[in-house]
Amino acid sequence: MLATNGRLKLALQRSGRLTDESVQLLRSCGLAFEHSRQSLSSPCSNFDLDILAIRDDDIPEFVQDGVAHLGIVGQNILSEKQARTRALLPLGFGYCRLMVSVPERSRIRSVRDLAGLRIGTTYPATLRAFLKKQKVAAKIVKLSGSVELSPALNVADAICDIVSTGSTARMNGLRPLLTVMESQAVLVAHPQSLSDKRSGQLIERLLIRVRAVLEARGKRYLMMNAPADALPKLQKVIPSLKSPTVVPLAVSGMVAVHSVVAEDVFWDVMERLKAAGATDIVVVPIETIVR
Ligand code: PRT
Ligand code: ZN
Helix, strand or coil: CCCCCCCEEEEEECCCCCHHHHHHHHHHCCCCCCCCCCCCEEECCCCCEEEEEECHHHHHHHHHCCCCCEEEEEHHHHHHHCCCCEEEEECCCCCEEEEEEEECCCCCCCHHHHCCCEEEECCHHHHHHHHHHHCCCCEEEECCCCHHHCCCCCCCCEEEEEECCCHHHHHCCEEEEEEEEEECEEEEECHHHHHCHHHHHHHHHHHHHHHHHHHHCCEEEEEEEEEHHHHHHHHHHCHHHHCCEEEECCCCCEEEEEEEEEHHHHHHHHHHHHHCCCEEEEEEECCCCCC
16 A cells, blocks of 8 residues: 555645644654645655645545545545545644534524525535534535625625634624534544555554654643652542652652643642642653553
8 A cells, every 4th residue: 555665645734724733743753854835745754654745625535545645634624525534533733613603683593594595615515414414405605715705795694614713703793603513633544554564554653653642742740759648648639649650768758759640730739739748849741651
C-alpha cells in the first residue's frame, strides 16, 4: 500500500483553521518537517512520512483513494464528502457545530417548522440525511459560500452552517435553531493501508505517539514533600493520588509524593494539599504519556 518510495503520506489542511494545530500535534509527536503554505509535500527527516498540504475538502477523497494513507480533517467535512475512510482518533481541536439558524424575528421554533422552507447550505448531503431522519421535507439550496447572507438576499429562509462562537450568525441577524452535528478534527486512515503490513506498522507507530501526546494534554506532573502520616489526607484531596509514587526523604518521617493530575483540578486543590501538610509543591508539564 505504500508508494514506490516506501513512505507514508499524511494529508493536512494547507492553510486554514486546522493547519496550526495539525502541524503542532505532529511536531509534538517528534516529527521533524518544514511546513510552508507554498509547498504541497514536505518530507519528515526522522520518520518515513511525507506531509501533504491540501484543501480540507480534498482530504477525505485523497485518503479514500489511498493517495494519502492518513489525513487530519474535520468530522463535518468527512460527513459531507461521505468518503470511505476509517476514523482512528478524535484529536481534541477544531471544535464546532453544524447548525440550522433562522432570521431572529422568524416564527420558526422547531425542526417541524422548517417543512416546505428553503435552507441554504454548503453541507447538502449532511443536511439531507438529517432532514430525512427528522422526517421533515424542506428544500435544500446548495450554496458555495456566504451562506449567512442568503436569508437577507431572500435566497433561503434558513441556513445550515458551521458555528463556533455564534458571532457570525448574530452579526447577520440570525438565531441558532438546532444542531445538525458536533464536530472536531479527527485522524482518518485509508482502510487498506491499515491492513497492509508495512504501512500498517508505520501507522501503528505513529498512532502510539499521537495517543501519547493526546493523553498528556491537560495533565501536569505534581511533586510535593509531606510527612509520611499525612498521606491518607493528601489522597482524600486528590483522588487520582490513589497510587502515587512515594519516596522517603533523607529527613526521617518525610516523603516525596509524585503523581499525575489534571491541570484544571490542580489550582482548586493546591491550598488543601498545603493544609494537609504538603510543602514544596512543584508542578511540571508533561509532554507524553505512553501506556
Ligand atoms: O481552504 P480550505 O478549503 O482548506 O479551508 P476552508 O476555508 O474550507 O476551512 P476553514 O479553514 O475555515 O475551516 C476548516 C475546519 O475548521 C472546518 O471544516 C471545521 O471542521 C473547523 N472549524 C472550526 C470551523 C470553525 N470552527 C468556524 N468557525 N470552520 C469554519 N468556521 C466558520 C463558519 O463557516 C462561519 O463562517 O466560521 C464562521 C462562524 O464562526 P463563529 O465563531 O462566528 O460562529
Ligand atoms: Zn474547505
